[in-house]
Amino acid sequence: MGTLNLGILAHVDAGKTTLTERLLYAAGVIDEIGSVDDGSTQTDSLALERLRGITIKSAVVSFAIDDLTVNLIDTPGHPDFIAEVERVLSVLDATILVISAVEGVQAQTRVLMRTLQRLRIPTVLFVNKIDRRGARYDGLVAEIAEKLTPAAIPMGTARGLGTRHATFVPHAADNAGFSAHLAELLTDHDDALLAAYVEERVSHRRLRKALAAQTGRALVHPVFFGSAINGAGTEALIAGVRELLPNAPIDVNGPVSGTVFKVERSPAGEKVAYVRMFSGLVRVRDSLRFGRSGEEKVTAVSVFEHGQAVSAPAVAAGQIGKLWGLADIQVGDQVGVARGTLGDHHFAPPTLETAVVPRHRTDKTALYVALTQLAEQDPLISLRQDDNRQELYVSLYGEVQKEVIEATLADDYGIGVDFRESTTLCIERPIGTGEAAELLQEDSNPFRATIGLRVEPAPHGSGIEFRLSVDPRTVPAHIYKNVGGFTEMMEQYVRQSLREGLFGWQVTDCVVTMIRCGYSVADGPPSVRGPDSTAADFRKLTPLVLMSALARARTHVCEPIHHFRLETPPDTLGAVLPAVARLRAVPETPEMRGPSCVLKGDIPAAALHGLRQQLAGLTRGEGVVESRFDRYQPIRGKVPTRPRTDNNPLDRKVYLTRVLYRR
Known part of the structure; x- marks a missing residue:
């Protein structure tokens, strides 16, 4: 079968x-x-x-x-x-x-x-x-x-x-x-x-x-x-x-390999992971490896039969199943043997962001927990917390999502919320190459670690790549179990630090290379003799070094650009073109398609809503516009900034005060 x-x-x-x-x-x-x-x-x-x-x-x-x-x-x-x-x-x-x-x-x-x-x-x-x-x-x-x-x-x-x-x-x-x-x-x-x-x-x-x-x-x-x-x-x-249509290849005897494509929570709050199995067999009570380092025991399994999910002793290759017991599992995790890199996005990322405000001050903590759980189920909707302003931000694809989030928070968590006006999400890309380092046991460095980083541009759409280019003997493998564990955690620190760049936007399309590393232990060589270094030293020092390197590289702030296709009666084109130009759109040559005139071009995502609002009045209600995300493009003129939600590693004095004395 x-x-x-x-x-x-x-x-x-x-x-x-x-x-x-x-x-x-x-x-x-x-x-x-x-x-x-x-x-x-x-x-x-x-x-x-x-x-x-x-x-x-x-x-x-x-x-x-x-x-x-x-x-x-x-x-x-x-x-x-x-x-x-x-x-x-x-x-x-x-x-x-x-x-x-x-x-x-x-x-x-x-x-x-x-x-x-x-x-x-x-x-x-x-x-x-x-x-x-x-x-x-x-x-x-x-x-x-x-x-x-x-x-x-x-x-x-x-x-x-x-x-x-x-x-x-x-x-x-x-x-x-x-x-x-x-x-x-x-x-x-x-x-x-x-x-x-x-x-x-x-x-x-x-x-x-x-x-x-x-x-x-x-x-x-x-x-x-x-x-x-x-x-x-x-x-x-x-x-x-x-x-x-081709059937699923079935290799029940192969190594366990699958992909988690959905996570939901049961009425009792337990995580339930939907997994597509590509090979092997996952049984109840199996210890299952997933993600980068997770391993937990499967407590229950169900598979889909005749319209519904039914309890089963196992889920096999070719099947889709629901797994219980994996508390740390996330959407996108691969279970068992990885099938290569699945991190690439097939569609454009969200281009809007909004602040979520609880209607009752006492719900602040509960709101953070609830939004964290929703972000687990939807990794493309990221959650930002501004501790200084006591505000939470979520990224969105559109305004309808606000209604969904509001209803979910009310129905599932009993929390009433309001939203601020949505703003357009920009990104930052490095312009050149920059390097910076903080050396162990120097008076200016209060952390027990040496970190040197180089930031350089990468092709558009490539995301963030981390490389380790140091002598393995200088790596504190004993803290992170091995060199691979250190590399994995440093990449995590780097990605976290790049969530806010020089102007407060997410930094992407870059290569970050670790070019210096050092640590201290009480008995000296091959490291430096001194108090034992800890993982916290490397975690806290990384943002300071990385932002210094990024400041030397400098960044472009880029806004999302959509490609639009607008159909309108030919006699309204004279009114449409000036309006499109005022919205910073770049139109192509209009074309006649039957009784309609078709205008294509590029427009900033921030102006797209304005175009939709004006179109009915400009075209007697007959104009139709469709659009799709096309690219990010450097902003000319005044560069927009986004308030920082981290400890501001761009300001050394402020950062050290917050990291060393407040936490």
């Missing part, structure tokens, strides 16, 4: 949660189809999900297609919750990307498809809502080819569009036009198939086999049409999933 871990992705309101309900109904898991509007669906279990009719948290349900077990992961479509999609991508075997037959290819659809193609995740497309007025077929097929991928192949024809009798008719084996189109697409990637096709030796069976192979390699993308509401086309989609 095979297993397929299948993601279902879409732009918000395309109907993917309703499609999930239809698939569960067709498989006999549920007796009736729930309604998103009524809040009665299987996967939208949060109160706010039912209230708003949107998916906020990814959910796993299971059903069977013959001898194939499908673990279906329903993900959010709203761009404010893209972090939930981020975590799911690394555990999928394949995806269904849902598109509305009325609205067509939307902004989030394009973002998702680009990511799926970059990660080479096998994907079939399902065009939903063919029974809705305004549903399209030919025009939408052309739009998919233009905006998503030319390697899309419709698997049938939609009839009765826009009526409740709309249906999907799969192409028959003797459909010469379909076979020719399919062969033309498949032979681009298969020379042997091309030779056989030229010689007219290709059967329909061989074409279907080649289609499955190339779909499994994410080279082509079958397209199905239908309606999740009335069930049209879903039978063909299910058959396509069974035939065309």
Whole structure:
């Protein structure tokens, strides 16, 4: 029996949660189809999900297609919750990307498809809502080819569009036009198939086999049409999933290896980790290694069967399971043997930040604990604490997240909160190279450690890299167990210090190299004779040295830039262009697309909200704008700063006073 871990992705309101309900109904898991509007669906279990009719948290349900077990992961479509999609991508075997037959290819659809193609995740497309007025077929097929991928192949024809009798008719084996189109697409990637096709030796069976192979390699993308509401086309989609998408590779006898993609807390407050197993077997009472150094005992296991999670003695390769007992586990941790680096982000990081203020002063401590737990479940939403101002900040993708955080804090923790106005999150990048050092036993250095660091620029998007370039004999391995342990902790100190740079923003895209190291012990060589060095000495000295090196390197403050696409009636362009220019946008040459004028360009993220607010008035309510994060760009003119929340290592006197005497 095979297993397929299948993601279902879409732009918000395309109907993917309703499609999930239809698939569960067709498989006999549920007796009736729930309604998103009524809040009665299987996967939208949060109160706010039912209230708003949107998916906020990814959910796993299971059903069977013959001898194939499908673990279906329903993900959010709203761009404010893209972090939930981020975590799911690394555990999928394949995806269904849902598109509305009325609205067509939307902004989030394009973002998702680009990511799926970059990660080479096998994907079939399902065009939903063919029974809705305004549903399209030919025009939408052309739009998919233009905006998503030319390697899309419709698997049938939609009839009765826009009526409740709309249906999907799969192409028959003797459909010469379909076979020719399919062969033309498949032979681009298969020379042997091309030779056989030229010689007219290709059967329909061989074409279907080649289609499955190339779909499994994410080279082509079958397209199905239908309606999740009335069930049209879903039978063909299910058959396509069974035939065309690759099953999970199963290696039960291999070493334990898996990835945690979701963490939640039980009603009793215990952590529950969702893990996709790639090889091996995790049993109840096994001691499981995870993350960089964690190891804890699994106290309970459940796996997904017939629509729900059920208790099990173990979770095996290919399966998705829930694990209890791992108190320190985090989203993104790899369990057992690591499968390479999974730290790269597939989507843009959050670009907004807001202060969260408790309505009652007595809730300050409880609010910190609650937000820390929420940040555990969502690592892309970082938490900053400003001890000087007694304020807490969280990063966001959008304003809808405020409502979710507010409702979660109220419902789950009994804490009422308010939010300050959101501000744009900038970053800092080093301009040049800078070095600094603090030497052991010098009068100016009150810490029992020698640290020398060099900071230099790295390619954009590369993040932070830490390197150790010192004589291993100068490393206090006895404090950190070994040189590897020291390197790991120094990298942690460096990353923590770089959360706030010269102007208070996160520093990224740099290489930090440790070029000097030293410690002291009572019995002298190979170290310096003196009082024993401690881990705290290295932890507290690192920010001071690193900020000195960064000050010599200097930094650019960079703001997030979005690429926008704006459609407007041609006669309103004269009003739109000056408004766009005032918002510091850089437009491209306008293009005519049918009855509309299309304007593309770049705009600072901070100005995007203003563009959306003004657009209706500028275009008689007919203008539509979509955008996606593109890059960070150095700010010209006055550089914005962010108040520091650390002990301010840029001011040596202040830092030493706070670190040595207050703590």
